[in-house]
Amino acid sequence: MTAALALGDDALVLSHRLGEWAGHAPVLEEEVALANIALDLLGQARVLLSLAGDEDELAFLREERSFRNLQLVEQPNGDFAHTIARQLYFSTYQHLLHAELAAGDGPFAPLAAKAVKEVAYHRDHAEQWTLRLGDGTETSHERMRRACDALWRFTGELFQPVEGLDVDWADLESRWVESVTRVLGRATLTVPEGPRTGAWSAGAGRQGVHTESFGRMLAEMQHLHRSHPGASW
């Protein structure tokens, strides 16, 4: 199941990244919000990976090259603005995608119908913070601008067709661009210039080609399972 792996890996990897914020978020309330989003995503990942095989084996015993997640979700947390920009780009995509899947009659419709409510919240959270950081202080504006620019090159990959998903990707992409443009505008930020895909971004997470930091993330995530193979917990 190519599609289950792709969507499941997106959710799993981003969930792990957000989990890294535990104990480090700017304020206690935000810590809870990020953990909530991470838990939602982990729940989605479990369902999706279970469709594709054994969830633990898939999460903990695959090599980097076998992961099918977008390069966007594996990007390091960076500062809070980077995390929010990543959330904005991804949750807008995930919300539009799940709404479409939920409306269809494909195998992912029931799952998407459940996830779409969670994802709507994630999107709202990201938009709220984009507005506050972009239209906040001079420093927060500059950091948010830098974050949006830095992650822009990973956004083209979002709309590569995924085998097994009956989606009008071009339409999804234009709605995504429209939504992100509107939010950035309200946040007094400009839409980043520069290509959204290109040789220099590889843009091939779905094919198992990942960026440098992903290997280190996996090493940490899989360490225990690999040290004690076959253990149950």
Place this chain on the structure above:
Amino acid sequence: MSTTDWPLWEVFVRSRRGLSHTHAGSLHAPDAELALRNARDLYTRRGEGVSIWVVPATAITASSPDEKDPFFEPAADKPYRHPTFYEIPDGVKHL
């Protein structure tokens, strides 16, 4: 983080079958919209069908413990002040 940037908010929640908003606790948030969202995470676990009120703590005026006597101790020897002599029909609920 200064407390002026992240003021204290009091949270009142009405549960799905609840009749009135009950004080659930407090939290810090930069503005009302984020206070609502934080309250949703912290106090409702995002259960559907609930209503949340957030109020800046500074907007609440509390009665003073020193004035307890005149405030809360009405003359108990005037039973006509208390509406306890009425028969309540069965159909009336939540009185």
